Amino acid sequence: MPSLGADMEDGSFIEWHAEPGQSVARGQAICVVETQKGAVEVEIWEAGVLAKLIASPGQKIPVGQVMALVATAGEDWKAIAAAVPPPPAVTGSGAPPPPSGRVKVSPAARRRAEELGVDLAAVQPSGAHGAISIADVELAAAAKKPPDRQAGMRDAIAAAMSRSKREIPHYYLASEINVERAMAWLEKHNAAVPIGERVLFAALQLKAVACALRETPELNGFYQGGAFRPGTGMHLGVAVSLRGGGLVAPALHDVDKQSLADLMTGLKDLLRRARSGQVRSSEMADPTITVTNLGDLGVDTVFGVIYPPQVALVGIGRSTVKPWVTDGAIVPARIVQATLSADHRVSDGMRGARFLVELDRLFQQPESLA
Amino acid sequence: MSMSRDEVRKALIDSILAVAPEADFSQLRPDRPVRGQLDIDSFDFLTILEHLHEKIGVDVPESDYGKMMTLDGSVDYLMRRLARP
Numbered sequence: 001m002p003s004l005g006a007d008m009e010d011g012s013f014i015e016w017h018a019e020p021g022q023s024v025a026r027g028q029a030i031c032v033v034e035t036q037k038g039a040v041e042v043e044i045w046e047a048g049v050l051a052k053l054i055a056s057p058g059q060k061i062p063v064g065q066v067m068a069l070v071a072t073a074g075e076d077w078k079a080i081a082a083a084v085p086p087p088p089a090v091t092g093s094g095a096p097p098p099p100s101g102r103v104k105v106s107p108a109a110r111r112r113a114e115e116l117g118v119d120l121a122a123v124q125p126s127g128a129h130g131a132i133s134i135a136d137v138e139l140a141a142a143a144k145k146p147p148d149r150q151a152g153m154r155d156a157i158a159a160a161m162s163r164s165k166r167e168i169p170h171y172y173l174a175s176e177i178n179v180e181r182a183m184a185w186l187e188k189h190n191a192a193v194p195i196g197e198r199v200l201f202a203a204l205q206l207k208a209v210a211c212a213l214r215e216t217p218e219l220n221g222f223y224q225g226g227a228f229r230p231g232t233g234m235h236l237g238v239a240v241s242l243r244g245g246g247l248v249a250p251a252l253h254d255v256d257k258q259s260l261a262d263l264m265t266g267l268k269d270l271l272r273r274a275r276s277g278q279v280r281s282s283e284m285a286d287p288t289i290t291v292t293n294l295g296d297l298g299v300d301t302v303f304g305v306i307y308p309p310q311v312a313l314v315g316i317g318r319s320t321v322k323p324w325v326t327d328g329a330i331v332p333a334r335i336v337q338a339t340l341s342a343d344h345r346v347s348d349g350m351r352g353a354r355f356l357v358e359l360d361r362l363f364q365q366p367e368s369l370a
Numbered sequence: 371m372s373m374s375r376d377e378v379r380k381a382l383i384d385s386i387l388a389v390a391p392e393a394d395f396s397q398l399r400p401d402r403p404v405r406g407q408l409d410i411d412s413f414d415f416l417t418i419l420e421h422l423h424e425k426i427g428v429d430v431p432e433s434d435y436g437k438m439m440t441l442d443g444s445v446d447y448l449m450r451r452l453a454r455p
Binding site for chain 2 (some may be wrong): 202
């Protein structure tokens with residue numbers, strides 16, 4: 001069970017998308033796990049042949065526990081599968097199931113199962129002689145009930161943000177950035193393409209942030225075990241608010257290397273999946289920095305709380321038309337407030353300022369972000 | 371394609387429901403901005419326009435977004451666009 005965020009302790013197994021004997025490639029989604037932040041497609045981090053599936057639906061699995069065995073190159077998956085003892089029973093008291101034939105159920109337990117819509121074949125008996133009791137049926141019904149996602153997500157956000165405020169010595173910087181050129185350039189682009197190819201300002205912002213990070217790599221990565229570990233790419237966590245409350249911040253990978261058109265396609269896909277609860281494990285675990293864009297909510301400035309173990313968060317507020325002085329003349333221009341929250345254990349205000357200056361510079365050359 | 375005002379209104383509402391399935395149109399003020407009432411961000415708004423384009427064939431340019439603020443105003447605008455494509 002992979003850790004899909006600093007705050008994750010375990011996940012509930014939902015289903016397999018692969019079977020024993022099947023070849024799997026690194027990064028392939030092979031199963032679905034329910035976390036406090038919704039259902040996540042788990043991608044395998046090793047290539048090989050699936051030898052044995054150990055996790056079963058409904059099981060609660062701690063981070064780090066084995067879910068499946070994989071035979072790597074040169075290994076015989078059948079031998080591996082045969083060498084492993086069967087997985088232990090998951091629920092119930094551990095009493096062995098009846099040896100064979102039909103399941104023993106008391107009439108009262110059978111009635112209760114019908115009332116609760118529980119499949120008796122899926123119930124683990126705990127009574128003497130492997131008989132299913134009313135208590136077993138009720139236990140199975142409780143396990144079947146979906147977890148309260150709203151409360152779970154609020155708990156997850158609370159845990160991560162409390163840890164952030166406890167452990168991370170934040171410093172905050174803000175800069176007004178004139179985005180008139182960037183937005184005009186984008187509007188010109190959008191007027192010339194069909195609706196499906198229109199690019200949102202949010203996508204341009206992400207590209208600008210990713211490219212600006214090249215100047216200050218110490219804002220991009222993780223603080224773990226008392227030391228900073230730089231990110232292996234500009235994997236931007238995109239803060240996505242969910243209808244009905246809560247938020248997730250899954251990653252868009254290698255944002256600095258993508259064309260704006262590809263980035264927009266990726267962003268649409270990510271937002272759509274995040275809002276329907278279908279993010280992938282790498283997207284949950286990989287963000288090296290988070291970007292929050294509250295512009296749509298009509299606020300000017302957002303001072304973000306860093307998502308540990310990341311070391312920085314970039315906030316961009318709404319654009320508003322303001323008087324701006326250019327070459328001695330006052331002109332109307334669209335302005336945004338860009339903010340940086342960063343970890344003082346890793347960087348100082350001087351470096352943070354350099355990031356915001358670079359971000360400003362890039363917004364003045366939108367063509368370079370295409 | 372000739373569409374009645376009611377048909378256009380329904381196409382718009384269906385497009386909004388595709389991104390905001392919980393929206394309750396009996397509670398919505400048709401003369402107030404829709405986006406604020408239904409928490410529709412710029413991504414949702416673009417998605418709604420894509421649905422609308424599929425349903426009634428009107429491609430709303432960014433320069434006309436200001437005419438799509440309220441439900442009533444949006445229907446007025448779309449009727450004009452359908453009359454003079």
